Amino acid sequence: MAAAALLRGAAPGRGGRAWSWRLRAAPRRRLGHNYCSQRGPAAGEASTSARSGYAHFLNVQGRTLYDVILYGLPEGSHEQPTFLLECDSSVLDALQRHLVLHKIRRRVTVEPCPELRVWAVLPCAPKEAGRAVLLQEKAECTTILTRDPRTARMGWRLLSQDEGSALVLGGRLGDLQDYHRHRYQQGVPEGVHDLPPGVALPLESNLAFMNGVSFTKGCYIGQELTARTHHMGVIRKRLFPVQLSGPLPVGSIAPGTSVLTKSGQAAGKYRAGLGDVGLALLRSEKIKGPLHIRTSESGLVALTASVPDWWPTSTK
Numbered sequence: 001m002a003a004a005a006l007l008r009g010a011a012p013g014r015g016g017r018a019w020s021w022r023l024r025a026a027p028r029r030r031l032g033h034n035y036c037s038q039r040g041p042a043a044g045e046a047s048t049s050a051r052s053g054y055a056h057f058l059n060v061q062g063r064t065l066y067d068v069i070l071y072g073l074p075e076g077s078h079e080q081p082t083f084l085l086e087c088d089s090s091v092l093d094a095l096q097r098h099l100v101l102h103k104i105r106r107r108v109t110v111e112p113c114p115e116l117r118v119w120a121v122l123p124c125a126p127k128e129a130g131r132a133v134l135l136q137e138k139a140e141c142t143t144i145l146t147r148d149p150r151t152a153r154m155g156w157r158l159l160s161q162d163e164g165s166a167l168v169l170g171g172r173l174g175d176l177q178d179y180h181r182h183r184y185q186q187g188v189p190e191g192v193h194d195l196p197p198g199v200a201l202p203l204e205s206n207l208a209f210m211n212g213v214s215f216t217k218g219c220y221i222g223q224e225l226t227a228r229t230h231h232m233g234v235i236r237k238r239l240f241p242v243q244l245s246g247p248l249p250v251g252s253i254a255p256g257t258s259v260l261t262k263s264g265q266a267a268g269k270y271r272a273g274l275g276d277v278g279l280a281l282l283r284s285e286k287i288k289g290p291l292h293i294r295t296s297e298s299g300l301v302a303l304t305a306s307v308p309d310w311w312p313t314s315t316k
Helices: 089-101 176-186 223-232
Strands: 002-006 020-025 051-058 064-073 082-086 108-113 117-122 144-147 156-160 237-245 258-261 266-274 277-283 291-295 299-305
Touching: 051 144, 064 089, 064 144, 064 156, 089 108, 117 176, 176 237, 176 266, 176 277, 237 266, 277 299
Parallel strands: none
Antiparallel strands: 002 117, 020 082, 020 108, 051 064, 064 082, 117 156, 144 156, 237 277, 237 299, 258 266, 258 291, 266 277, 291 299
16 A cells, blocks of 8 residues: 555655644533544554544535535543544635534534644555455554545545654655646545535536435425436536647646647536646537637647546446
8 A cells, every 4th residue: 555645735855733623522521532442443453443434525506615524533531522524725714614603502612633644645556445354463543544435546644743654554655746647637626626615516526426415305405406416417517537639738637727629628627636736617429529728828738538447326
């Protein structure tokens, strides 16, 4: 397994602050917080100290505001339920205000948790995505190891106060670009650049494929449009991973640039990327034909869209 860099907001090549939030019901007396069980994961053993889930916060129009990964920590005999909420570091303050706004008649404390670092542990090959990560026995109880809830292709999440690379046997420390290239190749959006707040729609962003939405739970903000779109079964556009070829413009392709078919018809829009890989919101019926982007600097850039192998078979 290869250890990549921090997930969100880190300096290249190093794990940085997790930019997570600790949500807990306010106890009647002051208590310490344990972030995992009494011992860390032994070699060849996956941690059961946290359950993870992926989700989007939506506005009343059913459009994405923030994408998050939620970690539910085990309850101690004298503790209230505790959760860690991982988010894009650039929306830290906005998300805090959003959470406090919806804290109604509940004794809940929302506070930053900057002492933890977040690491992505990525598989060297797709066949290794489901294998357990081997941690050194010296891992302390500050370590949280859990599968990435979005897809097995994204490996594991490692939250620790220590250097994450030191905990993974045979791990290779990558940098932030390694991580972003990997997730773009897998078609996994993340953060406000890939999911513009108030613009992106959750089902067009493949939220259902990434285990991020329930169609049986109770009411939530933005449910009406999301549920109606799902039950109608018509999602004409989706975020697809794309490969670019040809002379790329300086500073990469601007988000929102039109993607065209060979005949010049609109097929969708480029969303975000890194170098020659990225994501584009495209009409599903247009992805098999030749596509291109027209730029002022380099003329035409060819674009090839693909369907990730981890998507449900019915979409391929």
